[in-house]
Amino acid sequence: MTRSATSRTTPRPTTRPAETAVSSMSPDDLLKLDQQVCFALAVAARNVIGLYRPVLDPLGLTHPQYLVMLALWERSPLTVREIGRLLSLEPATLSPLLKRLEAAGLIRRDRHPDDERALAITLTPRGRQLREQALDVPPQIVERLGVRVEDLQALHASLSRIIAATTATD
Amino acid sequence: MTRSATSRTTPRPTTRPAETAVSSMSPDDLLKLDQQVCFALAVAARNVIGLYRPVLDPLGLTHPQYLVMLALWERSPLTVREIGRLLSLEPATLSPLLKRLEAAGLIRRDRHPDDERALAITLTPRGRQLREQALDVPPQIVERLGVRVEDLQALHASLSRIIAATTATD
DNA sequence: CACTAACAGTTAGTGCACTAACTAATTGGA
DNA sequence: TCCAATTAGTTAGTGCACTAACTGTTAGTG
Numbered sequence: 001m002t003r004s005a006t007s008r009t010t011p012r013p014t015t016r017p018a019e020t021a022v023s024s025m026s027p028d029d030l031l032k033l034d035q036q037v038c039f040a041l042a043v044a045a046r047n048v049i050g051l052y053r054p055v056l057d058p059l060g061l062t063h064p065q066y067l068v069m070l071a072l073w074e075r076s077p078l079t080v081r082e083i084g085r086l087l088s089l090e091p092a093t094l095s096p097l098l099k100r101l102e103a104a105g106l107i108r109r110d111r112h113p114d115d116e117r118a119l120a121i122t123l124t125p126r127g128r129q130l131r132e133q134a135l136d137v138p139p140q141i142v143e144r145l146g147v148r149v150e151d152l153q154a155l156h157a158s159l160s161r162i163i164a165a166t167t168a169t170d
Numbered sequence: 171m172t173r174s175a176t177s178r179t180t181p182r183p184t185t186r187p188a189e190t191a192v193s194s195m196s197p198d199d200l201l202k203l204d205q206q207v208c209f210a211l212a213v214a215a216r217n218v219i220g221l222y223r224p225v226l227d228p229l230g231l232t233h234p235q236y237l238v239m240l241a242l243w244e245r246s247p248l249t250v251r252e253i254g255r256l257l258s259l260e261p262a263t264l265s266p267l268l269k270r271l272e273a274a275g276l277i278r279r280d281r282h283p284d285d286e287r288a289l290a291i292t293l294t295p296r297g298r299q300l301r302e303q304a305l306d307v308p309p310q311i312v313e314r315l316g317v318r319v320e321d322l323q324a325l326h327a328s329l330s331r332i333i334a335a336t337t338a339t340d
Numbered sequence: 341c342a343c344t345a346a347c348a349g350t351t352a353g354t355g356c357a358c359t360a361a362c363t364a365a366t367t368g369g370a
Numbered sequence: 371t372c373c374a375a376t377t378a379g380t381t382a383g384t385g386c387a388c389t390a391a392c393t394g395t396t397a398g399t400g
Contacts, residue, residue, distance in 0.1 A: 030308070030312065030319070033319070033323065034322070036326055037218075037322050037325060037326050038218055038219075038233075039237060039240075040325075040326055040329035041211075041214060041215045041218055041325075041329060042233070042234075042237070043329075044215075044329045044332045044336070045214075046258060046388095047332070048207075048332065048336060049211075049212065050387095051336060052208060053388085062354095062356080063208070063356095064212075064355085064356065065355095067206075067208075067209055067212070070201055070206065074202070079378075079379095080378070080379060081377090081378065087209075088216060089356095090358065090359085091378070091379055091380080092357080092358070092359080092360095092379085092380075092381080093356065093358070094379095095380055096380090096381095097356075100355085115365075115377090115378080116364085116365055116366085116378095117364070117366070117377065117378040118377090118378055119378080119379070134201060135201065138206075145335055145336070146335050147335045151328060151331050151332075152207050155207060155210075155211075155325075155328035155329070155331075155332060156210055158321060158324050158325035158328050159207070159210035159325070161321050161325075162217070162218065162315070162317060162325060163213055163214050163217060165315055165316050165317050166214070166218060166220075166221060166315070167217060220357095220358085232385070234385085234387090235385095249348080250348070250349060251349085259386095260387070260388065260389085261349055261350080262351080262387080262388070262389080263386065263387050263388070265350055265351085266350090266351095266386090267386075270385085282348095285347095285348080285396075286394085287347065287348040287349070287394070287396070288348055288395095289349070341400100342399100343399090344397100344398085345396100345397080345398075345399095346396080346397080346398090347395080347396075347397090348393100348395080348396095349392105349394090349395105350391105350392075350394100351390100351391085351392070352389105352391080352392095353390090353391105354388085354389090355387090355388085356385105356387080357384100357385090358383100358386105359383090359384090360381100360382085361381085361382080361383105362379105362381070363379085363381100364377100364378085364379090364380100365376105365379105366375100366376080366377070367374100367375085367377090368374090368375080370371100370374100
């Protein structure tokens with residue numbers, strides 16, 4: 001752990017600002033950090049989604065279904081591909097999910113008039129109406145989380161950076 | 171905590187800080203997809219795990235399997251329950267996963283000598299040896315992520331708060 | 341001592357998420 | 371014009387993750 005004397009008095013070749021903090025970190029620490037971040041990300045996501053479960057249960061929605069409904073409540077005729085781009089999900093994942101939402105009477109899966117290949121996913125009246133109940137979800141989650149809003153905002157900012165980095169590179 | 175502003179002079183019945191910001195949002199914004207922390211969390215986790223896929227593929231591991239191996243590389247005889255506590259996973263999730271690791275020749279699933287109910291999960295020589303290759307995983311991920319280390323640290327701090335909040339409450 | 345509680349792990353069933361392989365519609369050239 | 375390449379969505383197959391219901395073991399209590 002005790003940094004070897006590599007960068008002692010020498011000018012430090014390519015010191016981008018990003019690396020300033022790294023210079024105080026051993027490669028070992030870097031590995032640990034990465035492992036911890038990926039682990040924390042997976043656990044936090046599972047835990048938070050688990051928090052949604054009892055809240056979404058009365059609405060008859062799972063968490064991914066809830067995200068799809070959020071997208072549709074914002075803009076209603078959407079194709080499968082468009083939903084996939086919004087949520088970073090594969091069409092193969094959405095296809096059965098959308099059928100379940102259709103079976104629940106929340107959406108319609110009609111052929112797109114301009115392009116027979118595509119589907120026009122629209123809300124049914126029941127689907128549109130469900131938004132009323134959904135308005136109560138975020139406050140309940142925030143309450144159950146019991147985390148300061150500033151912390152949530154900080155988390156959101158950090159996550160956005162990661163998402164930008166991982167979707168831009170693709 | 172610098173919670174100064176909330177303690178005005180009027181007591182304000184049960185205004186926890188969490189609720190002030192949420193209740194002051196317009197209902198429209200409340201359900202906006204792009205400000206849902208849960209959405210960002212889910213997408214970030216999926217993206218990062220997707221980043222691991224090609225890196226873990228040569229090792230023959232999935233991401234959850236990799237996390238289990240990380241736990242075992244740190245401490246080797248572990249029960250299913252103990253792994254579950256470390257990774258926040260249900261025994262029902264781990265049971266088939268561990269059988270796959272056993273089938274891959276990386277672990278052994280022996281009955282625990284002191285308690286016939288429990289399993290003693292141990293590494294095989296091959297499983298222990300795999301650590302060598304795994305040492306190369308985090309640097310590859312950090313490189314592919316292309317994110318500043320400060321951002322990773324900030325993310326880790328935020329996630330830790332969330333995990334603490336969600337596992338303590340259970 | 342017996343018998344019930346609690347506990348460790350497994351199995352069944354549902355749903356998410358991915359890749360690869362497929363069908364059908366559309367587009368763009370040669 | 372016609373036909374190859376692209377595109378939209380579906381299906382099959384693997385694996386993760388959960389809940390509920392189960393088997394078998396241990397431990398606690400009457």
